């Protein structure tokens with residue numbers, strides 16, 4: 001990760017101790033970074049980018065050949081993601097696609113080995129089902145806010161936790177929130 005990227009993330013981490021900004025933040029960010037490094041992920045996608053915090057984190061955690069596709073429905077925010085990623089020195093690794101993820105996902109080319117789901121909570125399961133044909137075996141799927149929005153994401157949790165299903169899934173608790181990490185079985 002570049003020094004500027006680290007500095008930008010650290011600045012944001014400090015800001016979110018006072019401001020309520022819905023980024024994944026330092027603790028969950030550490031988990032995401034560990035997962036990407038441990039599984040050697042190089043083809044990532046995130047659904048919901050806000051202004052680029054998680055995009056900088058994910059793209060910075062991957063090896064230099066790693067690539068991240070960001071789906072962001074708000075055109076203004078998408079511009080901020082692009083500009084912040086460029087400032088952080090990861091602009092060349094990040095592709096930003098503007099629009100509703102549910103419409104975009106079926107049209108996306110390529111396959112993915114890392115997913116961060118962090119947009120409309122009630123749609124988590126639909127995002128995943130649409131992505132599934134594009135996931136490689138062993139793909140890592142991280143779903144944010146499964147603690148504070150538990151009721152909204154319940155269908156998602158039931159699906160990824162089905163013992164006879166396609167995933168080995170585990171909840172990581174962070175205070176009153178959680179991140180569900182599911183690995184697509186080979």
Ligand SMILES: C[S@@+](CC[C@H](N)C(=O)[O-])C[C@H]1O[C@@H](n2cnc3c(N)ncnc32)[C@H](O)[C@@H]1O
Pocket residue numbers: 022023024025046047048049050051052053054055071072073074077099100101102118119120
């Ligand atoms: C919680 S924020 C994402 C935070 C970001 N992942 C981070 O940690 O830095 C959710 C984002 O999802 C975007 N969003 C909401 N609905 C969406 C949709 N249907 N498709 C794509 N993005 C969407 C919102 O505009 C917002 O920027």
